[in-house]
Amino acid sequence: MIRIISFLVLLLNAAPLYAGRIVLIIDDMGYRKQDKQAFTLPTEVTFAILPHTPYSKTYAKMADSQQRDVILHMPMEALAGNKLGPGALTADMPDDSIQLQLASALDSVPNAIGLNNHMGSKLTQLSQPMNATMDFLRHRQLFFVDSRTTKFSKAEQIARHHGVISAHRHVFLDHLQDPKHIQAQFNRLLRIAKKSDYAVGIGHPHQETLAFLAAQLPQLEAQGIELLPIRALMQEKHLVQIEQNDTAPLTE
DSSP, X not given: OHHHHHHHHHHHHHSOOOSEEEEEEEEEETXXXXXXXXXXXXXXXXXXXXXXXXXXXXXXXXXXXXXXXXXXXXXXXXXXXXOOOTTOBOTTOOHHHHHHHHHHHHHHSTTOOEEEEEEXXXXXXXXXXXXXXXXXXXXXXXXXXXXXXXXXXXXXXXXXXXXXXXXXOOEESOSSOXXXXXXXXXXXXXXXXXXXXXXXXXXXXXHXXXXXXXXXXXXXXXXXXXXXXXXXHHHHHHHHHHHHHHHXXXXX
């Protein structure tokens, strides 16, 4: 524990002080050739790539060549019955089918270091599929980001139970593809980051979103905001989890 505390102290002393930190994830990568435009964004921006899509492997390898973090954008069943795409997890699947689907999806997104849910307003409320998912992630040493498509999600709670490092989305940037809406949501993300140390925002590879981020992200440092790779945030959470485990009281 002393070593961990010392490491954190050194990390804090070495890093510039920021008013807040943000993590940005671009979801839904993999279907469209024009989404390649997203690769011009700073490499701190994470790509969440859909499995079994025309460009899933290509984009994952391109991102890795940029030393950009990639996560698997895993389709999960929604309450509205939305079309999910290939490789989706559904509520009627037994544990072994869920884990086989996850393994196959990961094979199609090489270099993925974690997972977030695509849709999933139904599945993330259900204990059985979430337990199967988190058990798989724990064995693969992958983290989970809850996209929070429902306020009733159990995903983070179950992730903690399995010892899986997790975080959740604070803001969707582009529910409406309108510059004023994106600006308002981005401002909200920065406010949360300043209040809570960090905030996670999710956008999509829409032309409006990419143009907005290309213009705004270079200005973050002048505003006292650090753009943080998802890997760095999860490593911090892992260290905190180790420290909490080390200081937990022993039970007979």
